[in-house]
Amino acid sequence: MIMTWFGRTVILKFGEFLATFFLMISTVIAAIKQVLKLKVRAKETVSQMYLLGVQSFSIILVAMGFVGLMLIIELAFHMNLVLKHDSLVPAFSAMLMVRELGPVITCLLLTSRIGAGIAAEIGSMKITEQLDALKMLSIDPIDYLVVPRWVASIFAAVTLTVISLAIAIWGGAFLAAQKLGTSPGEYFNTVFFFVKFPDLARCIVKSAVFGGLIPIVAAYQGFNCESGSAAVGEAATQAVVRTSLYIIIADFLLTYLFYAI
Template structure:
């Protein structure tokens, strides 16, 4: 894995630049995942604000801080993490099965015989597309979450959009969005690295491809949670 990471980072700066593959993968990562991510994170935001209101009323008999608290939670954690986990289950599984199938059908060996570096051809475009796609989808997911939370606050909790934004302004800072973007980029970069790692090590047969796909989803999900903890702990010193 360390060798793959090093080769991928190095391959970013080495020719040839595979722009066509990059844009194809960016379309697959960002455009094809957009609707499912917006749908899921919107409902996650609704649940978050409803549960926050319920428990805050139970403890302090007042939910006036719910809009700001929910917006802060959405920007710092919910949008980036839920987006990354959804990308893992869709994009990571797809990459692992694709590369694994190429491995067991000896297509990767054929690339080497043609003088084409498999890491430069397969991993680098997917890595760059997932990093950029993770950033784009994290921004859109956060906007969708804030919009859903604002809608629920207005219709269910009785807070108008202007009251929601005022409360949000007290809690949220611009660097919260910057930190969310950094998380989105890091999470996006993890997915193709893990997927291609298990794809390159895929064993023959349908069972081998299935095992590589399962391992990718499990390991990438764990890695995202661990990286989220590390980044959140690091960012806590920057407030």
């Protein structure tokens, strides 16, 4: 009984994952076609960049600033416990930030900021039959709706990650000077000694992957929205949950791929 339930749930989730993956491939193909046929939807893409990126800017910067400060405090605690001194705190926190928390937390914030919105938007287009109207005008919804959001979201994720990393590390410098007595010069010296360029490149790849996931999963939930007023909320919720989980799993896989193999 419980095994059949478990089995069915796993199969259902896996089917959904495959369908989302298929949507991703269609999006990539549609994007390539747009470039090849020189029919890039520049206007929509730019306006999506504004909606998705610029409007999320302040929230993400504030949040990541706090994450940077928090890491310094926590790592100071741990370093004092283990190594009995705290000279390595800046390096350790910057590495954790660049390799892991920067892309993950920025993209989780971006997910809740834009994922729910995209799912709700496409979902309400679905239930008000706007998607059917688009198809009647022989406009492909993936080409028209998903591709601009996908490009804009990747762009937003990468830029926001890099900027928020800068803010977090600077915030860390401030707190390190206050709390540990590390001068900013010392702080940045250790940071740049341990954090290398490949780390930053991998961080950008990670955030591009996460940023690309957000609109795809959200659009999938929107396209499969059922009718009724409860359904749009449901689609938005599912979009946030699924994307967050996929981001955490993708992060594990990418870290393993980049560093452990």
